[in-house]
Amino acid sequence: MSIPATYQRIVLASRPRGPVTPENFRLETVPVPQLAAGEVLIRNHYLSLDPYMRGRMSAAKSYASSQQLDQTMIGGTVGQVLASRNELYQVGDYVNGVLGWAEMGVSDGVLLRKLDATRIPLSAFLGVVGMPGMAAWYGFNQIMQAAAGETVVVSAASGAVGSVVGQLARLRGCRVVGIAGGQEKCDYVVRELGFDACVDYKAGNLEADLAAATPDGVDAIFENVGGACLDAALARTNAFARVALCGLIAGFNGGELPIKNARLLLINRLTLRGFIITEHMEYWPQGLQELAVLVANGQIKYRESVADGLAAAPEAFMGLLQGRNFGKQLVKLI
Amino acid sequence: MSIPATYQRIVLASRPRGPVTPENFRLETVPVPQLAAGEVLIRNHYLSLDPYMRGRMSAAKSYASSQQLDQTMIGGTVGQVLASRNELYQVGDYVNGVLGWAEMGVSDGVLLRKLDATRIPLSAFLGVVGMPGMAAWYGFNQIMQAAAGETVVVSAASGAVGSVVGQLARLRGCRVVGIAGGQEKCDYVVRELGFDACVDYKAGNLEADLAAATPDGVDAIFENVGGACLDAALARTNAFARVALCGLIAGFNGGELPIKNARLLLINRLTLRGFIITEHMEYWPQGLQELAVLVANGQIKYRESVADGLAAAPEAFMGLLQGRNFGKQLVKLI
Numbered sequence: 229m230s231i232p233a234t235y236q237r238i239v240l241a242s243r244p245r246g247p248v249t250p251e252n253f254r255l256e257t258v259p260v261p262q263l264a265a266g267e268v269l270i271r272n273h274y275l276s277l278d279p280y281m282r283g284r285m286s287a288a289k290s291y292a293s294s295q296q297l298d299q300t301m302i303g304g305t306v307g308q309v310l311a312s313r314n315e316l317y318q319v320g321d322y323v324n325g326v327l328g329w330a331e332m333g334v335s336d337g338v339l340l341r342k343l344d345a346t347r348i349p350l351s352a353f354l355g356v357v358g359m360p361g362m363a364a365w366y367g368f369n370q371i372m373q374a375a376a377g378e379t380v381v382v383s384a385a386s387g388a389v390g391s392v393v394g395q396l397a398r399l400r401g402c403r404v405v406g407i408a409g410g411q412e413k414c415d416y417v418v419r420e421l422g423f424d425a426c427v428d429y430k431a432g433n434l435e436a437d438l439a440a441a442t443p444d445g446v447d448a449i450f451e452n453v454g455g456a457c458l459d460a461a462l463a464r465t466n467a468f469a470r471v472a473l474c475g476l477i478a479g480f481n482g483g484e485l486p487i488k489n490a491r492l493l494l495i496n497r498l499t500l501r502g503f504i505i506t507e508h509m510e511y512w513p514q515g516l517q518e519l520a521v522l523v524a525n526g527q528i529k530y531r532e533s534v535a536d537g538l539a540a541a542p543e544a545f546m547g548l549l550q551g552r553n554f555g556k557q558l559v560k561l562i
Numbered sequence: 563m564s565i566p567a568t569y570q571r572i573v574l575a576s577r578p579r580g581p582v583t584p585e586n587f588r589l590e591t592v593p594v595p596q597l598a599a600g601e602v603l604i605r606n607h608y609l610s611l612d613p614y615m616r617g618r619m620s621a622a623k624s625y626a627s628s629q630q631l632d633q634t635m636i637g638g639t640v641g642q643v644l645a646s647r648n649e650l651y652q653v654g655d656y657v658n659g660v661l662g663w664a665e666m667g668v669s670d671g672v673l674l675r676k677l678d679a680t681r682i683p684l685s686a687f688l689g690v691v692g693m694p695g696m697a698a699w700y701g702f703n704q705i706m707q708a709a710a711g712e713t714v715v716v717s718a719a720s721g722a723v724g725s726v727v728g729q730l731a732r733l734r735g736c737r738v739v740g741i742a743g744g745q746e747k748c749d750y751v752v753r754e755l756g757f758d759a760c761v762d763y764k765a766g767n768l769e770a771d772l773a774a775a776t777p778d779g780v781d782a783i784f785e786n787v788g789g790a791c792l793d794a795a796l797a798r799t800n801a802f803a804r805v806a807l808c809g810l811i812a813g814f815n816g817g818e819l820p821i822k823n824a825r826l827l828l829i830n831r832l833t834l835r836g837f838i839i840t841e842h843m844e845y846w847p848q849g850l851q852e853l854a855v856l857v858a859n860g861q862i863k864y865r866e867s868v869a870d871g872l873a874a875a876p877e878a879f880m881g882l883l884q885g886r887n888f889g890k891q892l893v894k895l896i
Contacts, residue, residue, distance in 0.1 A: 283829075454824055473828050486820040490788055494807050494836040495617075502828040 231269065231310055234259050236538050237300045237330035243287055248549060252285065253301070253542040261334055263313045268335050272307035272327055275538070275559040276354035277545045278388075279452075279477045301329035301541075304359060306343065306350050307561075317342070324353050329541050331561055347524045355388045355556035356530040357519050363505040364392035365515040367450050367472035370508075371501050374470075376401030378447035381438070381464070382423075383457040386413040386531070388556035389474060391421055392519070393450045395528045398422050402448075405441045407434070407457050409551045416554070420529060435460045445469075454478040459488045462498070471500040477549065531555030565603065565644055568593050570872050571634045571664035578619055582883060586619065587635070587876040595668055597647045602669050606641035606661055609872070609893040610688035611879045612722075613786075613811045635663035635875075638693060640677065640684050641895075651676070658687050663875050665895055681858045689722045689890035690864040691853050697839040698726035699849040701784050701806030704842075705835050708804075710735030712781035715772070715798070716757075717791040720747040720865070722890035723808060725755055726853070727784040729862045732756050736782075739775045741768070741791050743885045750888070754863060769794045779803075788812045793822045796832070805834040811883065865889030 234257050241254040263269055284295040284302055295302055305327040309317050314337045317323065322343040327333025343353050355361060372393075374380050380397040384390040385406025394417065397404045406417040406426035414426035425441040427434060438460045445466035451458050455478035462471075479485030487493075493500065522528040533553040535544035541559045548557045568591050575588040597603055618629040618636055629636055639661040643651050648671045651657065656677040661667025677687050689695060706727075708714050714731040718724040719740025728751065731738045740751040740760035748760035759775040761768060772794045779800035785792050788810035796805075813819030821827075827834065856862040867887040869878035875893045882891045 458824070476825055476828055479825055484822055485824050486822050487824045488818055488820050490792070490819050490821045491810055491813055493834065494810050497836045497838055497841070499833070499835045500827060501833045502831045504831055507831070 232260060232332075235330060235332040237328070238538060238541055239298050240285060240295050240301055242297070244282075244285055248282065248285065248542075248546050250542050250546075255539055260332060263311060263334065266314050266336055267312075268309055268314050268317045268323075268337055268340065269311040269332065270305070270307045270323060270325060270327060270335060270340075271310045271332050271562060272305040272330065273560070273562050274306050274351045274354055275329055275541060275561060276304040276358070277535075277541065277548050277553075277557040277559060278304070278360070279475055279548065281545065282477075282549055300327075300333075302326065303328045304354055305330075305333065306353050307333075322350060324358065329538065329559075331538055348520060351532060351534075351556075351558055352523060352530065354558060355532065356392055356523055356528060357516055359505060360388035360556060361392050361519045362512055362515050363389045363474050364396060364450070365519060366505055366508055366511055367474050367503065368393050368396045369515075370511070371472035371499075371503065372397075372448035372450060372470050374400060374402045374448040377403070379403040379405065379442050379444055380448045380450070381405050381407065381442065381446050381461045382450045382452075383407040383461070384452035384475070384477065384551075385417045385423065385426055386421075386554060387452065388530070390450065390452055391417070391530060391555065392528060394423050395421055395522075397448075398424075399522075399527060403442075403444070405438070405446075407438065407453070407461075413554060416531070420531075429457060435463065438464060448472075450474060452477060454485050462487070462489065462492045465492060465496045465498055467496050469496060469498050471498060473500060473502040474505075533557045535559045537561065566594060566666075569665040571662070572872060572875055573632050574619060574629050574635055576631070577621055578616075582616065582619065582876075582880050584876050584880075589873055594666060597645060597668065600648050600670055601646075602643055602648050602651045602657075602671055602674065603645040603666065604639070604641045604657060604659060604661060604669060604674075605644045605666050605896060606639040606664065607894070607896050608640050608685045608688055609663055609875060609895060610638040610692070611869075611875065611882050611887075611891040611893060612638070612694070613809050613882065615879065616811075616883060634661075634667075636660065637662045638688055639664075639667065640687050656684060658692065663872065663893075665872055682854060685866060685868075685890075685892055685894075686857060686864065688892060689866065690726055690857055690862060691850055693839060694722035694890060695726050695853045696846055696849050697723045697808050697837075698730060698784070699853060700839055700842055700845055701808050701837065702727050702730045703849075704845070705806035705833075705837065706731075706782035706784060706804050708734060708736045708782040711737070713737040713739065713776050713778055714782045714784070715739050715741065715776065715780050715795045716784045716786075717741040717795070718786035718809070718811065718885075719751045719757065719760055720755075720888060721786065722864075724784065724786055725751070725864060725889065726862060728757050729755055729856075731782075733856075733861065737776075737778070739772070739780075741772065741787070741795075747888060750865070754865075763791060769797065773798060782806075784808060786811060788819050796821070796823065796826045799826060799830045799832055801830050803830060803832050805832060807834060807836040808839075811885075867891045869893045871895070
C-alpha cells in the first residue's frame with residue numbers, strides 16, 4: 229500500500245450557538261506526518277458519528293474536556309495500518325482507534341484495538357460490537373437489571389444503542405417497548421428487531437400511546453433522549469424501577485432540560501443512574517465478547533446509515549442530532 | 563391504671579385542595595372498645611407528626627394507599643399498655659406502634675415494638691431512634707455511602723431526619739453542609755450538631771451561598787425538600803455523586819415539582835435513589851441498635867417541638883409542612 233503525501237480532515241471551526249451548522253466545521257488538507265518510534269499510521273475506513281460529540285463541541289463543562297478549536301474533530305474510527313514503527317502492529321492489521329474526523333491518523337498504539345474482521349464486518353466494531361453496543365450492554369446488565377417478564381422502555385429505539393438494548397432485553401424474556409421517530413423506524417423496531425411494541429413520538433400522542441403499550445407499567449428505562457420521552461416513561465414506572473441514563477439528545481441544542489415530575493422518583497422509589505461507557509472499561513472484554521457472539525449468530529441485528537466520504541460528515545452529524553439517521557451513523561472513507 | 567370509657571381521636575374530614583387547612587380534620591370522642599382475644603389496649607403518650615402524612619391525605623396515587631376519610635389519621639405513637647389479652651404484652655409495658663392521631667388505640671400486637679425506656683426518653687423512639695432516625699441511617703449508609711473527606715449536603719438539616727444524617731456524616735469524617743430555613747436553625751445545626759456550615763434558604767441566595775459553602779463540590783446529597791434545594795445541590799455535584807431522595811416536602815401542596823437540569827444527572831454520572839424506610843425493615847435492628855448507642859452516648863443530639871394535647875395536632879402538622887417546627891415534631895398526649 230502506497231502512502232499518500234496528504235490527507236483530509238475536518239476541524240472544529242467554531243462552537244455552535246444553538247443548533248450545529250455547517251459553519252462550525254472546516255475541511256482541510258494536511259500533510260501525512262513522518263512516524264516517530266512507536267507510532268502507527270492508519271488509513272481510516274469508517275468514522276463513527278455519535279451524539280456525545282455534540283457535548284464536546286461546546287465550551288461548557290461536561291464530563292469530558294471540550295474539543296479544541298482548529299483541531300481534528302474527535303471520533304472513533306476503524307481502519308487498516310498503512311505503516312508502523314510499533315512492533316505490536318503490522319501493516320495490513322485492522323484496528324479500532326479514536327483518530328477523529330480524518331482520512332488518516334497517527335497513533336502511539338495505546339488506544340488501538342486489533343480487530344478480527346473475518347466473522348463480523350469492520351463497520352460493526354463502531355456500533356453493535358463497539359462503544360454503542362457496550363453502552364447498551366452495560367446499561368442493561370449493570371443498571372436496568374431487568375428480569376424475564378418485566379417491561380422495558382427504550383428511547384431512540386432504532387439507534388445504535390437503543391436497538392441493542394431492546395434486543396438484549398428480548399433475549400432476556402422482557403416485554404420490550406421502544407420509542408422512535410416515525411412509522412418506518414417503529415415498524416423496523418417491531419418487525420426486524422422483535423420489540424413487542426414501538427411508540428412513534430412524532431405522532432403527537434406520546435404519553436397516551438406509551439401508556440397503551442405498557443399495560444403492566446414499566447420496570448426499567450434506557451434513556452437516550454430525555455425531555456418528553458423520559459417524562460412519559462417515568463409516568464409509567466412501577467415501584468423500584470431502574471433508569472439507565474445514557475444520553476439526553478433532546479437537550480443538545482441548549483436550554484434547560486427538566487425532569488417534569490421529580491415526585492415520581494420518590495413515589496415509585498426509582499433508581500436512576502447516569503453513566504459514560506468509557507469509564508467502565510473493565511466490562512468491555514466480557515461485553516464485547518458476548519455481543520460479538522450474538523451478532524455472529526444473528527441473534528442481534530443492526531442497521532447502519534452510511535454517509536459517503538469525509539466531506540459528508542457534517543451534514544450526516546447534523547442529521548443524527550435531528551434523528552434523520554436510521555441505525556448507527558457512519559461515514560465511509562474508503 | 564383505670565380504663566376510661568371514651569377517648570379522643572382526629573379523623574380526616576376532607577382532602578386538602580392545595581395547602582392543608584384545619585377543616586381537613588375533625589376531633590371526635592369515641593368509646594373505648596372491648597378487647598378481643600390477642601388484642602392490646604394502649605394509651606398513647608406521644609404522637610409523631612411526619613411529612614409523609616401529607617401524601618396520605620391525598621387521594622392521588624402514592625407509595626402507600628391513601629388515608630380513608632372519617633378514619634383516624636395515620637401516625638406513629640409511643641405509649642403504655644393499659645390492658646392486654648395478648649400474652650406478649652403486659653400492662654405497663656412501653657410500646658411503639660402505629661395507632662394514629664388518638665389518645666388510645668387497640669393493636670393485635672403485630673406492629674408493636676416493646677421499648678426499653680430506661681436509657682432513652684420515650685419520645686426519642688419516634689425520632690432519632692425511630693423511623694426518622696432509620697431513614698437517616700439507611701440513606702446515609704446504603705445510598706450516600708460517603709467517605710471521610712467527602713462533602714455531604716443535607717436539606718431540612720435541623721429536622722428529625724436531616725439532623726441525624728448530618729451527625730452520622732460528621733462522625734464519618736465528612737464535610738457536612740446543611741440547608742435550613744432561618745438563622746436560628748442554621749446556628750443550631752452548626753453550633754449544636756457540629757455541621758461545618760449551614761445555608762439559610764430563606765436568605766434568598768441559596769445557589770451562591772451553597773456554592774460558597776461547598777468549595778470542593780458535593781459528593782452526596784440527602785434530600786428532604788426538593789425543588790430549589792435539590793437543584794442547588796445538584797448544581798454542585800462532583801462526578802459519581804449519590805443522591806438519597808427521602809422526601810419532597812416542597813411539593814406537598816400540589817403542582818409540578820421539576821428537577822430543573824436533568825443534564826447534570828448524566829454529565830456528573832449521578833446515582834439517585836428514592837426510598838421509603840418502612841420497606842427496608844431488614845436494616846432496622848442494626849440501625850436502631852447503632853442509633854440507640856450513639857444517642858445514649860451523647861454522640862447524636864436531637865431536638866423536639868412538642869405540641870400539647872391531641873387538639874393541637876392539626877396546627878402543629880400545618881406548621882411542620884411550612885417548616886415552623888424545630889427538630890422532631892411531636893404531640894404530647896399525657
